[in-house]
Amino acid sequence: MSSRTSFLALVVAGLCWGTGGVLGRELGAVADASALTVAACRLVFGGLLLLALHLARRGRMPRGARAWRGIAALAVLAAAYQGCYFGAVSLGDVGMATLLALGSAPLFVLLIEALRDRRMPGALALARAVLAVAGLALLIGTVAPGEQDVTSVLLALASGLAFAFFTVVGKHAVAGVSPMAVPAFAFTGGGVLLALLALPAGGLAFAATPTSVTLLIALAAVPTALAYGLFFAGLAGSSSATASIVALLEPLTATALSVVLYDETLGPLQWVGAALLLVSIGLSALDRDRGSVRQPTVV
Incomplete structure (x- = not known):
């Protein structure tokens, strides 16, 4: 896959992710399910769907202890960033939890790679990370830090750190393995872990109706x-x-859907935040060629 196609795949993935908030919100309301249950269902059924598609295409199974260690690590990390995020949301402000979790991830990635490679990030990488965090802060909006539950803040940061490791380890794990096989096994395993955590809240049980099943699918x-x-x-x-x-x-996509579906409006600063996010993503496009040839070392 060329660097341009790889970047386009990431862009479409980000756009698809943006539908998750709306679908998860509607599923939780219709099925009377907790946020942790929705997250567990998302990983389990999403992972099983990927696994079915992978087997239908007669894809090769991951081979070797190294590949399975990577998949096992991704399963734990997927459960961690999903679980920590929803835990942060349940204890504190949704906007602040999202800001800390998503906004900290690019910074954690830079830190992890700097420690791994023993060199400072380049000016372009730092610029786009700063623009991304600033844009996200303006888009979501913030509340006074003093009003936040300390546990919520720590869980949100833990979610960002887990997603950063998920991204770095994920790049290493896909080497020589079908990209569909990796999330298929990782998410199924991560979903099972979340389901165990969700047992006190009913596990994967929810009110099954035609609407809730459609939303789950x-x-x-x-x-x-x-x-x-x-x-x-x-x-x-x-x-x-x-x-x-x-x-x-x-x-960004979730905000656009909220404007269309829920008649929400954006203020001037939120429009500025959206523009900064787009600029940051544009800068990432300029750096895609370097990303396509750079091989990761062992994490």
């Missing part, structure tokens, strides 16, 4: 199976830092 198919299949395909030809920046298309 859509949640598993679009922002999970399709999005992460494209994400891992794009990782093969892009840098981890680029992938973490492009992932910020998720809140």
Whole structure:
């Protein structure tokens, strides 16, 4: 896959992710399910859908202890960033939790890669990360830090750190393995872990109606199976830092859907934030060629 196609795959993945908030919100309301249950269902059924597609295409199974170690690590990391995020949301402000989780991920990726490679990030990488965080802050809006529950803040940062490792380890894990096979096994495993955590809240049980089942299928198919299949395909030809920046298309898309579906309006600063996010993603496009040839070292 060329660097341009890889970047396009990441962009489409980010756009698909943006539908997850609306679908998850509607599923939780219609099925009377907790946020953790929705997250567990998303990973389990999304992972199983990817696995079915992979087997239908007669795709090769991952081979070797190295590949399975990577998949096991991704399963734990997927459960961690989903679980920590929804835990942060349940204890604090949704906007601040989203800002800290998504906004910190590109910065954590830069830190992880700087420590791994023993060199400072380039000026372009730093610029796009700063623009991305600033744009996300303006788009979501913030509240006074003093009003936040400390546990919520720590969980949101833990979610961002887990997603950063998920992105870096994911790039390493897809080497020589089908991009569809990696999230198929990782998400199924991560979903099972979340389901165990969700047991006190009913596990994967929810009110099954034609509407809730349709929403579950859509949640598993679009922002999970399709999005992460494209994400891992794009990782093969892009840098981890680029992938973490492009992932910020998720809140941008979710905001656009909220404007269309829920008649929400954006203020001037939110429009500025959206523009900054787009500029940051544009800068990532300029860096895609370097990401396509740079091979990761062992994480």
